[in-house]
Each structure stands twice: as C-alpha cells, then as structure tokens.
Amino acid sequence: MSGRIRVHVVRYADCKNLVMRYIDPVTGKPRRATKYVDPQTKTETSTGENRKFARKLATLWEADLNAGRDLGRCCTGWQQFRLRYESEVVPGFAVRTAGKIGTIFNAVERILPKVADGKLADLNAEAISRLQQELRAGGLAETTIGSYFAHLRSALVWAVDQGMIPSVPKIRKPQRASKGGRARRSKGRPVTTEEFDRLLQKIPAALVEWRKLKREAQRQTARRKGKSQRRTKTDSIPVEVNPAAVESWRHYLTGLWLSGLRLTESLNLYWDRADRLCLDLSGKRPRLSIPAEWEKGHRDRLLPLTPDFAVMLLTTTADQRHGAIFRPLMPSGNRASAEQAGRMVALIGELARVVVHTDPRTGKVKYASAHDLRRSFGSRWAKKVMPAVLQKLMRHESIDTTMGYYVDLDTDELAEDLYRGYGKQGCGRAGTVSGTVAESRTNPVVAAGDLRPCEEKSCEVAAVGFEPTTRGL
DSSP: OOOOOOOEEEOOTTOSSOEEEEEOTTTOOEEEESEEEOTTTOOEEEOOSOHHHHHHHHHHHHHHHHHTOOGGGTOOBHHHHHHHHHHHTGGGSOHHHHHHHHHHHHHHHHHOHHHHHSBGGGOOHHHHHHHHHHHHHTTOOHHHHHHHHHHHHHHHHHHHHTTSSSSOOOOOOOTTSOOTTSOOOOSOOOOOHHHHHHHHHTHHHHHHHHHHHHHHHHHHHHHHTTOOOOOOHHHHSOOOOOHHHHHHHHHHHHHHHHHOOOHHHHHTEESSOTTSEEEEOSSSSOEEEEOGGGSTTOOOEEEEOOHHHHHHHHTSOGGGOOSBSOOOBOTTSSBOOHHHHHHHHHHHHHHTTOEEEEOTTTOOEEEOOHHHHHHHHHHHHHTTSOHHHHHHHHTOSSHHHHIIIIISOOHHHHHHHHHHHHHHHOSSOOBOTTSOBOOOSOOOOOOGGGOOOOSSSOOOBOOOTTOOOBOOO
16 A cells, blocks of 8 residues: 555544654554654654644654655655665675666666655555566566566665565565576577687687777767768778787687686786785695685685696796786777676677577577686586586585586587497397496497397396396397
C-alpha cells in the first residue's frame, strides 16, 4: 500500500496534549506523536492544547513524511536512502561492484519515477516485479538481472537495519538465472594455439584500423557540432605501423596467454613497485605479489609463476627490469589505458575472426577478448594440475567456478581419447568385467566411419577372481 500520508490532529481523554496521528502506508498501523521534531535542527516542539497550533505542526510533519525527511517513521525518501548508502556503504566495495550498484539504482529511477521522487517504501514487490520485467524487455540476460537484484536486496537489508523500512520486499529470483554449483555457460571460450597465432599476425592490421576508426570518430564529432571537415591529402596516405608498437602488443598478448592475469591486473604488473602487482625474485622460484586493493577477491596473495611465464619474463635483461612489465603502445605512441587495451585486443580478435560466442537469440557474434586468453591459461593448466591447484592459480573464490569453466576436458579431445582406446582394444578380446582388457597382437586404428557392430555372435570375457564368465554380450 502506498500513497500520500495525511496527518490528523485528535484528542484523547487520557492525554493532556493534542495528538498528531496518521496511518503508516507500509505497515497499515497508526502512528501517533505529541511532539514535532525538526529534521534539520532536531528541535522538539510540543503540540500543547491549542488546536490551531497543533494543526500547523501536523502540516509540517505531514510534509516531512511525504518528502522522506522523517527518518523515524519508515518513510525515508529514495534519494535520501541512495545518498546515505552510496556515501556510507558503497566506498567499501570494489569499483566494479560499485558500478553495478549504481546501474541498478539508475534503473530504478529511470523505470520507476514514482519511487525516485517519493519514498523508499514505494519500492514494494509490485514495483520490483515491474522493474524486472522492464530490464528483461531491454535485452538483459537473466544472470545479469539476478546479479543486479542481489545488490539491490543487500542495499534494502541495510535500509531495514537503519530503520528506513520495516522489512525487505519480496524479490523473486529469475527462474532461468544460473544457480551456484552448476557449470555456467560463459560468453567466451579458451582460444586455441592456432587462433592465438592468428591474433599475433593481426596486430599490425589492428593498429592501422585503430587509426582509421579514430579519424572517422573525429569526423562524426565534427559533424555533430556542425563543423564541416574536408578530406585532406593526408587521409589518402597509408598509415605507417610503428614496429615498436607491434612488438609491444606481441609481448602483451603473449603475457596474457602465459600468465592468466586479468586485463587491469596485467597493466598494473611492475618490476619494482610493492604497492602494485609486483614480481618477487627473492625466493628460489619467481613469485607474484598481489596487494588486496588490486585483486578482485580483495586478498593479499603471494603466488608462484608458471614456468613458461617465468621464462618469458626472465629473458628481460637486469638493466631493463624496472617500471611496468607490459607497455602496449597505441598508434599515438602513448601507453594504452585499461579501456584502450581491452578495445584493442577485441579489435585484434575481430580482425583475426576468432569467434568465441554466438548469442542463440540474437545471433550476435563475440570475438576473442583479453579474458578469453585467461580462459586459455586455465584450460591448458587444467590438464596438468589438480583442481585445487588450478583454483589458486586462477584465484577463484569458489572451486565451482574452476570446475565449471576449465577442468572439463574439451569434447573433441575426449572423443579422440575414446576412439584411440577403442582402436587399441578392439572387440572379442579377453579381459575383466572391471575394464582391464588384455593386449592383442594387433592394434588397428579405428576411424569414425569404420565403426561396425562386432561380427562375432559371442564375445567372451574371462573370469577373474569372483567375477562370472559372461557370454553373448
């Protein structure tokens, strides 16, 4: 229930002063007071016995309640709630988490203007259901909607603790949102070695394309401002590729491929800065020191480097081991920012035609990105180490993430193992029911088209121990 609050002045036989009274729109219970508290100065004013004076106080209290200025009556305004939450709670979260909270708050204000201009209590179950519907109609995935509403629910729980609302409204979780403990279908996949080579080959073309896209963006900006921009002779001159820039991007992509670092982490990896991700060469083996403020899990970590990544870094001579380890250069000659690096890697993936995901609903194609190189790192090492070790290398919070994304063997490789084993063992050989098959004189290689039912009418499996002899299988 929601609506404008009306405050009335009534007299009770057992009360000397006149009483201000209204019905709480959230709980439906009456609220009474004989004193008006100014929300700014906190000054208390008694109603007394003068009805005209008491009505003036009731008018002031009514205005405070409807504007959300009264904190003690579960009628806090949405804007006041957002201001307090973003100033008192959000600064303790990671940057990306704060961004998600801001996104869902902006969606509330865009889709539910009545809530934005009114009270936090107006964000009831009905309003939340409508918000979900509008976000879904906007093309957001169910997992994204579920993530946004998890942050919204946490904020509402905090509001309950602060006395802003009596209880958290019911938030129905999207039915198709992925649940914990299950392998999630990601919007990417590991990049193969052949595809990675294609990425390296397309670096020069990507640097040229970046310069062309920048020029076109400048022309469009000029058009929007009403300025005419002619094509000059310099536009027809081929863009020269800086060999140093090409080599810097080859070094950077190889580092992403071998390290498994996230994009922002890789650009904050230094030789000699303890306040950032730093290479530690003081031990027997090279290690990676990660401060909590630069790590997604917000934990201080000290991890060993994988041997191939350590070999790559140690090829740098001692006199060059200072400053940032990766310095990808843009066509302008400046070091790429995190945003520019992400866009450049995506452009390289598009030019190399490395498709990692196709949306089944819209058909939209996603090309290889920096995070797909991280997936490749996990996929390679999943075949060499145990899941618990891989979890530490990938720095996953949950082992389910590690298992769901990386540990499962590729289907084609598993199929090759099955056919290779079938070709070695064949049919009609003696062995145990438990699966141990005796060696045969011949081990023919069986292709997919050569699979035929066993021509013999009976295949005998010899008995071992207490296992019975089985015929006619």
